[in-house]
Amino acid sequence: xxxxxxxxxxxxxxxxxxxxxxxxxxxxxxxxxxxxxxxxxxxxxxxxxxxxxxxxxxxxxxxxxxxxxxxxxxxxxxxxxxxxxxxxxxxxxxxxxxxxxxxxxxxxxxxxxxxxxxxxxxxxxxxxxxxxxxxxxxxxxxxxxxxxxxxxxxxxxxxxxxxxxxxxxxxxxxxxxxxxxxxxxxxxxxxxxxxxxxxxxxxxxxxxxxxxxxxxxxxxxxxxxxxxxxxxxxxxxxxxxxxxxxxxxxxxxxxxxxxxxxxxxxxxxxxxxxxxxxxxxxxxxxxxxxxxxxxxxxxxxxxxxxx
Ligand SMILES: Nc1ncnc2c1ncn2[C@@H]1O[C@H](COP(=O)(O)OP(=O)(O)OP(=O)(O)O)[C@@H](O)[C@H]1O
Ligand SMILES: [Mg+2]
Numbered sequence: 001x002x003x004x005x006x007x008x009x010x011x012x013x014x015x016x017x018x019x020x021x022x023x024x025x026x027x028x029x030x031x032x033x034x035x036x037x038x039x040x041x042x043x044x045x046x047x048x049x050x051x052x053x054x055x056x057x058x059x060x061x062x063x064x065x066x067x068x069x070x071x072x073x074x075x076x077x078x079x080x081x082x083x084x085x086x087x088x089x090x091x092x093x094x095x096x097x098x099x100x101x102x103x104x105x106x107x108x109x110x111x112x113x114x115x116x117x118x119x120x121x122x123x124x125x126x127x128x129x130x131x132x133x134x135x136x137x138x139x140x141x142x143x144x145x146x147x148x149x150x151x152x153x154x155x156x157x158x159x160x161x162x163x164x165x166x167x168x169x170x171x172x173x174x175x176x177x178x179x180x181x182x183x184x185x186x187x188x189x190x191x192x193x194x195x196x197x198x199x200x201x202x203x204x205x206x207x208x209x210x211x212x213x214x215x216x217x218x219x220x221x222x223x224x225x226x227x228x229x230x231x232x233x234x235x236x237x238x239x240x241x242x243x244x245x246x247x248x249x250x251x252x253x254x255x256x257x258x259x260x261x262x263x264x265x266x267x268x269x270x271x272x273x274x275x276x277x278x279x280x281x282x283x284x285x286x287x288x289x290x291x292x293x294x295x296x297x298x299x300x301x302x303x304x305x306x307x
Pocket of ligand 2: 040041042081157158
């Protein structure tokens with residue numbers, strides 16, 4: 001759906017985005033993660049046609065529309081990192097204003113405004129002044145506004161910044177909801193764990209470069225250098241340790257009285273086969289579980305610990 005190829009942005013001698021290539025598949029909820037100054041906003045603004053790239057291309061779907069063209073802008077709904085100031089404008093009028101910018105009919109705007117305000121849980125605020133809404137409500141209003149022209153791709157730049165925990169949960173629920181409706185969504189954040197629960201895939205960016213991108217589980221495994229597995233047994237431990245040491249791709253990390261911790265660098269299938277062999281060898285297996293990788297430490301490791 002979204003193809004970014006060799007994107008570069010220079011500010012004088014400084015390279016804010018350095019030869020970045022990325023593909024976000026259709027229907028994906030994609031998390032764009034990186035510490036402050038990584039180049040997330042710069043990349044997003046280029047994709048949305050608000051900033052000119054120094055090099056590279058951006059394509060959405062199979063259209064050949066140029067970045068920044070009307071056609072391209074129609075395909076994107078953009079929620080910026082800054083809401084802006086809207087003096088004396090009611091929620092309803094705010095939606096009207098954006099709808100007419102896209103040349104929509106007022107009857108369509110009115111109908112969609114009702115539907116979208118309901119979706120973002122702001123129906124009762126329709127007659128309120130925008131400036132009187134809370135930060136979380138403004139963010140949700142911004143999402144509703146970005147969806148007015150039914151874009152193929154919704155891009156949100158740090159939608160959670162400045163939100164309290166409850167508002168974050170509400171935002172997450174809203175995005176999950178949109179995801180289940182089939183929207184392709186890109187969301188940026190500098191907090192990996194915030195994205196890991198809801199995103200299908202992530203891209204990690206640091207100092208203008210994309211360090212890694214892909215399905216969350218694959219990235220975690222790649223960074224961890226293998227799966228940490230706890231094996232509990234009710235039978236004698238020694239034969240189990242001996243068996244593990246002979247297994248390909250298995251390293252024994254520690255041995256306790258009835259628990260053994262191993263690192264397995266094979267596939268999920270290889271792990272299943274290992275369990276089968278243990279049972280065949282009459283090991284009395286009472287527990288076998290894989291540790292969840294620590295996402296924050298992975299992020300620190302990949303971004304050089306400077307966050
Ligand atoms: N107009 C500009 N002129 C010069 N440098 C800029 C300009 N805009 C951004 N930069 C630099 O480009 C780099 C990337 O900035 P960007 O805002 O894209 O980062 P970010 O990943 O969005 O960070 P944050 O998490 O803080 O929002 C930063 O070092 C920033 O100082
Ligand atoms: Mg930013």
